[in-house]
Amino acid sequence: MRPPLANIPNNRHHDADAFRFGTSAHRDFLRKDAKRQFDFFRSSVRPEPGFFVLGYDGNPLTDTVQELHTTARLTHSYALGHIFGLEECDTVIDKGMAYLWSHHRDRDHGGYLWALDGETVHDGRKLAYGHVFVLLAGASAKMAGHPDADRLIDDVTAVLETHYWEGNHGLFADEWNRDWSPFSSYRGMNANMHGVEALLTAFEATGRETYLSMAGQILGFFVNRIAAAENWRLPEHYTADWQIDRLYSGNPMFRPGGTTPGHSFELARLLLQYWDLSGRPENNTQEVAWKLTERALSDAWNNELGGFAYTLNFDGTPAIGSRYWWPVTEAIGVLASFLKLGGNQVQHDWYSRLWCFADAHFIDYENGGWFPEIDEQGKPTTTQFLGKPDIYHSVQAALFPLTSGLSKLGEELRGALIS
The missing domain is CATH 1.50.10.10 (Glycosyltransferase)
Structure with missing residues (x-):
């Protein structure tokens, strides 16, 4: 699925090469954006x-x-x-x-x-x-x-x-x-998905196989059991015996009802990271990760205004249409993973499109950091968040594409500032 070319905002400060994966101009852009984010959040x-x-x-x-x-x-x-x-x-x-x-x-x-x-x-x-x-x-x-x-x-x-x-x-x-x-x-899925992130990082830091094993069990449940049966969408909420709870709706930020496409992007990237750390076995991991990613891109992208709907109903129709920064950053991360594996034109198009959108709407060139949410006119707004919540999502979007691998970000970043 190639994204429609209409409504791609003109970038504010860069030529087209700045948003093409792998170009020297893009790598320079990523380094500068990461540095500006770190400079901003030191005031925390x-x-x-x-x-x-x-x-x-x-x-x-x-x-x-x-x-x-x-x-x-x-x-x-x-x-x-x-x-x-x-x-x-x-x-x-x-x-x-x-x-x-x-x-x-x-x-x-x-x-x-x-x-x-x-x-x-x-x-x-x-x-x-x-x-x-x-x-x-x-x-x-x-x-x-x-x-x-x-x-x-x-x-x-x-x-x-x-x-x-x-x-x-x-x-x-x-x-x-x-x-x-x-x-x-x-x-819930959210704590488990971030649990996979932490377990894989702990495995990379310590070499303890138990972390990798636990991450694999979580991924197996959500990918093979849940997503495969839910048309590659990921319901968020579950009962005590891990049955989907389709009626649950809690905190509108941490536990909204339905599905959250940004989490599909995150889980797909983590699935590729796990596959890489497991020795890249010959299986269908890349195909499954793309099914998760493509479904979320197709369901959630706002073809008129750009950006992703925050949550979806179980059939993929938008539920909460608010457009936040973090699903864009997570989509950038998983698309960078596919491009590191060779990629295709559809993935290149999406990757560039998302950086163009972030440049036009989320990156704060005046003060630093990224704005967390935008209104229907594409301007920063404050309906859900107070201030700029933290650096975590946006800085990883800048750092991850600077490395060549799917895993071991902590190792691969060494020297990336000047390479």
Whole structure:
């Protein structure tokens, strides 16, 4: 499926080569965009423990609540920046690693608290979604040479294995109260998908086969059992025995009803990463990853305005049409994976189209970073997010295409700043 050529916005600052995969102009563009993002988000560091959330202009917002995934994702991202060769990343890594251990880690009950406000526990729930990002932060920090990485990896791995991993299903449960009493029977794809990301990164950092095995079990369930039976779409929500819960609809950002095409892009890229780390066995992985990707591209792309609908109904029709930055970044990531494998013209067209769209609507050339959402006129808006949530999605979109492989981003980034 070749994307229609109408409504591709003119780029604001670059010639066409800047958005063609593999060109020297594109690699130069990616390096500059990554560097500008790292420069912007350094202002997240608070004088006291923890991080600020930044407004569009880069100034701290007044809200002082610190959520676990934000702490972990900043730490992970700046670990990648350190490996990439940028200076002044260590302050963020050190701050994040210290705050995860001294504040988010629950000294009374174990595990990691979801949200803090200064020295006060703002939300004490224990969410798998947050814990897998702690593992991701620890794994990336280890590859960056941080001295506290092994301690964090071992601690959060023990928590994940003890409280979340359901060996009879090969999947992560989702949530507990602070004292590990039951919070709900909810099961979900999002925490498991990011769990695959963290497990694969932990395998790359440590070489422990158990991480690779767990990632494979999660992928097998969602790809072979669920997506194959759902016309290559991925329902988000499940019952305690891992049956699709088609009536569930929760938090409109973290748990909207239906399917989320951005997660299909992420899972497809992770499937290729797992295949690569497993020695590229002769199977249908590339075909299946493209089915997931193509279905999400076809269902979710707004042919009139560009961008992706945030959520879809189970038949692929748009549900929440809001256009956010992160599905675009994740589509860029998986398309880069296919292009590293040789690719085809359809994949090249989509890849360039998405970078053109991001350039025209999401990249903030005045202040730095990316705008998280746009309105019907394609202008930045603030209906769902306060400020610029974090660097995680957009900086990986810039870094991943700079490497030649499908996996081991932490290794392959070394030297990419100047190569």
